[in-house]
Amino acid sequence: MTKARGWSRPDARVATLSLWLGVATIAAHALRIRSVGLPADPDPMPLGILLVAFALTEGFAVHVRVRRGGHAMSLSEIPMVLGLLSVDPTLLLCVRLIGGVIGLAGLRGQRGVKLGFNVALLGVQTTAAAVLLRALSGPVLPTGPKEWLLVLIVMLVSDAIAAVLVTAVIALHDDPGEWKRLPGALQGMPLVAITTSIGLVSVLAIEKDPRAIVLLTIVSAVTYRAYRTFVQQSQGHQQVEELYAFTRALDGSLDTGGVARIVLEQARDQLRAERAELIVPNPDGTHVRLRMHGRRHLDISTVDALPETAWWQPARTGAPVLVPKGSRVIGSIEDGIAVPVPLSDGAAGVLLVADSLADIPTFGEQQLRLFQALANHASLSLAKARLLDELRREVAQNERLALYDPLTGLPNRQRFSALVDELRAAGTPLTVLLMDLDRFKEINDALGHDVGDQLLRQVGERLQERVDGRGTVARLGGDEFAVLLPEIRTREVALAVGDDLDAAMEQPIPIGDLRLNARVSIGVALAPEHGHDAKTLIQRADVAMYVAKTTHAGVRVYTSDDDRNSPRRLAMVADLREAIQRHDIVVVFQPKIETATGLVVGAEALARWHHPAHGFVPPDEFIPLAEHSGLIRPLTLHVLEVSLRRCATWRRMGHDIHVAVNLSPNSLQESDLPDIVARLLGQTGVPASALTLEITESSIMADPTGAMVILDRLHALGVKLAIDDFGTGYSSLGRLRELPIHEMKIDRSFVQRIAVDHRDRAVVRSAVQLGHALDLMVVAEGVEDEHTLLHLRQEGCNLVQGFFISKPLPADDFADWLTARIPQLGGA
Template sequence: MTKVRGWSRPDARVAALSLWLGVATVVAHTLWVRDAGLPENPDPVPLGILLVAFALTEGFAVHIRVRRGGHAMSLSEIPMVLGLLSTDPTLLLAVRLLGGVIGLALLRGQRGVKLGFNMALLGVQTTATAAMLHALAGPHPGTGPAGWLYVLIVMLMSDVIAAVLVTAVIALHDDPTEWKRLPRALQGLPLVVVTTSIGLISALAMERDRRAIALLAIVSVIMYFAYRAYNRQSQGHQQVEELYAFTRALDGPLDTGGVARIVLEQARDQLRAERAELILPGPESTYVRLRMYGRHTLDTSVVDALPDTAWWQPARRGEPVLVARGGRVIGSIEDGIAVPVPLNDGATGVLLVADSLPDIPTFGEQHVRLFQALANHASLSLTKARLLDELRQEVAQKEHLALYDPLTGLPNRQRFQALTDELRAADTPAAVLLMDLDRFKDVNDALGHDVGDELLRQVGERLQTRIDGRGTVARFGGDEFAVLLPDIRTHEVAVAVGDDLAAAMEHPIAIGHLRLNARVSIGIVLAPEHGHDAKTLIQRADVAMYVAKTTRGGVRVYQPDDDRNSPRRLAMVADLREAIQRHDIVVVFQPKLETATGLVVGAEALARWHHPVHGFVPPDEFIPLAEHSGLIRPLTLHVLEVSLRRCASWRRMGHDLHVAVNLSPNSLQEADLPDIVDRLLGQAGVPASALTLEITESTIMADPTGALVTLDRLHALGVKLAIDDFGTGYSSLGRLRELPIHEMKIDRSFVQRIAVDHRDRAVVRSAVQLGHALDLMVVAEGVEDVHTLSHLRQEGCNLVQGYHISKPLPADDFAEWLAARVPMLGGA
């Protein structure tokens, strides 16, 4: 930071104050002083003597330090008293201003706004003193006791005015807190009493003999040197006290920033400098530069390198540097001191001050010694502070690791529970959403843990972006995330948030050249409805999430019945494994009808499970159980094997039928699926064209790139591929066009009401037209009545299936039904 110069803002404020004081002096002198008249003194003090006296007393002043400010105490009261008692006020003002210019500019070397302010101050003092004396004693103050008292009063008031104005200018320019130190600035009032008394004695003596002025000069010189010596001794004691106060201020558990601020403040104040700077080694080969200037403004910056030619560089090598004013010019500074600051681990910092204040000529050796003493204390405190900073950072890191997930940076389960309990302690309603990524294990197994970790990071970022400060997103571990939403009171609002998050996860996530979809299952609970503490809420949200996953519901709000089913589900997994091993899973077949001919051209194979205790178990319950327990592969192979064997028997009976088998979402991730299908086709003796594999729209779009490899291999075998439940996913038509699909099945939710709902009819019409445009066979499922069949035939749907044609039938029943079947050309 360069030195503050010219008409920068602090100087501009001082200049404005000086101008205001000058105007006030002219106005006051015109109104109250100019016509006050001459004092009754037949033998006035010569103006030349007053001029010399004013110049000398202003030029050789004693400075009283008040922190960074300086109050100049002079013997100017002596010539001022002589002038008040013997000289016209206007002449007195002119002589004092001229003498002030000589003393301040020539003898003390003042320039700029500082000189301007001091001249304005002299004008105010002279005018105010003359005006107050005229008000108290009239135009002709006498030299009797009453006159002495009046002169003493006005001189004291003049010094008070000067102290107030000097304090004001320091506060404007540098330190607004300077007003607190005004009482110390008034410590020169006893000297004013002495000098005024000398002035009065001198006035009486000079009335009798002009040669008394020689005695006055001797007394004045002796007083000046005596007071200056006393002031130096006093300031020496004060300096020791300030150094002691400095060491006390550094005591305590301060961090590096707190120590640096104290060090820089004290360095500027005690060294009488415009600015101070502390340079410290930073992390990773950087440097921290802390600069203090102006109104105790602290500027901190981190730099990668330090200038090699800087004047303070020797201090980094342990050598103090002194640059005095008037010597060689170094950069933007006029003078400066830099000293080394040894730190822990052998590192060295630099403490420097630059641009001494006008109340000292320049920095000297005594300042270097004082600065080294400050630096020694600073060194110890900075070393301790840096160690404390390291300890605090280590503790903070451990606390962070204990409360936050290291992979995503999100709060972990412990932190989430604490936040939830805090909300409940405040009786704040809230919703907890617990979510799990579907098929995340497949990502780790197929693509590696690095891809899996990046997927988790991006999922966390996407959830935070979607929540957008409305709540807290956490990661519990694995592929499990949670969201805490305060002030959620209704199921509808919570479900809307859950649906929004689920939809956000449907958009592909780019990881390198891969594009993955992170579909989620979400369980929702509300407090206080579903629980009053974090543990209960999270446990019940987990139950709801599991139900959402097993039922493919996506989002589910907790219901009490869910908890009662949890033990049943655990037992059902074991029973399902045993049923698959014993081939107790029954495969039934639902016919597919060709609308143009009324002929049955195929059938869809469906799995059914009759539990020995619980009876019929719906597919919507046991299929998710199989998917999430690792049983879906043997179940799929069992259905596929039975279906191909039955298809072969139908074809031997003369029925040229195809069979459709559903594939689970995980099936396309299995690299050996095409080889297994090819083997089973060969074992059954069924041509590949007689097998249709149905895959849900969302299954294909979860990983279109990965799915395409498997689909292409199946297509090469001659197997037909169908999109099941078309219209319920988020597929891209462009992507569908690229996939080797033969058939498209319209979901039953659009089919069942086309006879009564024109909107569903429009959806089906558009789907049929789209399928035909893509050269696909279009199948409609869920045909429950003749009117629906009639509308589908009119719309050009190729194949239909549903209870109106036939319910799903066991293999033997299907064969009997097929033998007795006649074409349904009439739609009856």
């Protein structure tokens, strides 16, 4: 276990590799000495010259950078060629190691593990060259072109071995991906060929005249200078290419984490730093710190407060910080750079690097300018990524709202139906209970929507407590709740549960100083007896609940007779048919105003029915009757015709406004609807752009393909289309984007509490942003006070309607109200 921990440290891995290389070198020479014996007494003059040459060539190397790796290219091939052809291999090894240590430690300042590895590398290189040359040429070195070719091959092979070993040590120490960049590390091979050729020419020249060593020194110095200039220029171009690659990589990364990783990787690689860090502020005052060090390891932490004395603190206020080696700073860094990273919300982060690698002296002005360029690109990408992350969170929240009721937190109709269908697909018997609060509208009207909302929340909590994990409680909408009970198979057990829930609801519910009684009517449907899918079971539980309400039975299990013989429902259907035929259905109009100007721009047409015996019948009662009985078509056409004729009258009076009419789900399945709309527009003289047809999200899902055909034909007429009650239906954002719509209406359930509930405010803000992103006008309904209106105006909502503007008015009263209207928002 201790050994494993040691090997996990980068320096330990490099030291182990160096040790094995040293052992292999010593073993090779020990075998040679045992075979051929010790070398004869050498001439000290050539050895001294070689030692100086090795020290100089290793001390003044040209660094070729490959990502975070540094491959040092030197002119050591020249003295190596001289040594291979004139000195015993073991003596050559000793001279090269001594000269290498002088150059590496004395001139380049290397220490520790890095020095140990480079000395071991020199030993392997020298031994490999000598062994390979003797293996190819035999005991006696030939002279002439064959000798030259063999020496060239040997030097290329030994340098290739060195490139592989350097790549291996970088992979062990820092980055396993370094192996992919091995071809870049071999780019110094042309220099090896050149310097080897110079060495061969030098051997021939020195054999003729030893004074040629002066010319050799001059040629070596010029070659070194020329190659260093070439490498600097090529690496300058490479740095520009890396910057372009950095921007392209950022363009392809869409989340904050991906952008941060790319920024930190590139900052470390291009600035030649041991570690990099990105500090990003959170809206709550905390900070996220992302640190990359070692083998591309990324640490992410959240801190409440940043150290006030940190060396990079000035970068938070916009001032770049450059700390070269030798500076007095508080902290554990040798050198570093920190630059500000402005973000889109006015906040600023900090990007910093610290501890430069050994192949550069320290961070300087050149690195600072490069780092600022990287930070500028990072700033734009981080701002975009943070915005996208926020949108993703809002979309995720909206998707949750599509499955859960925002008021009670319970599953909504869509989620409840999905749960029922999942259980039925598995063959699980179950019971569905549908519950409706009696006289809830009276509570809302008498005590206000705030009390009504609190009552609904308390009812949801009480139901969950009573069900106690045996099933799922959901709010289907309005004052309607549902309970799903798996494994309930008999009517008797289902009725017992229903009676228990009914009794629980009879207990007073405290709301502030009030104690309210929430009497309920419950309908029960069992699967598989009464149906096999959610739609059928909910429908039949609804029928049973309606009968329970009209008969004051409290709880009722569905029977087939309930569908056919509900006396009041049958009578109401007949009365409704007669009322539509006599045009007794009244059309009232609720104004819609622009939040920015206060101008009245339109009105929504709403149907109202005053029954001669039962009095006012709420729309949520007679509209479903019309849909289920086939009367919705004549009712819709009646409202549409009245609305267009009234709109024509108002426009002749000089009021350039539009009228909005609701379409039922069945309307989108009628192929002649566009023709009827075109005919009525022609008869009334109302331009198509002055008519808005409102559709619900769920109405499209019944037959998406057929509905799209009808919507496209209406759109072609020039009629405006609006999504009504946005956020409460079944549509997806993807389908919403594909619809040919002009408006999006936010459901009143999200609007009414935005002045006091930050969650509803977040939902409305997201809906407005989404609507504007899709180039839609956004309308909010249910505006009942000035605070709500002001919040909607601040959020950028285009149009509003509600009791604070005006209640729905009969046509003549609406005309009088419109004429007297002062076109100022303050007068709303």
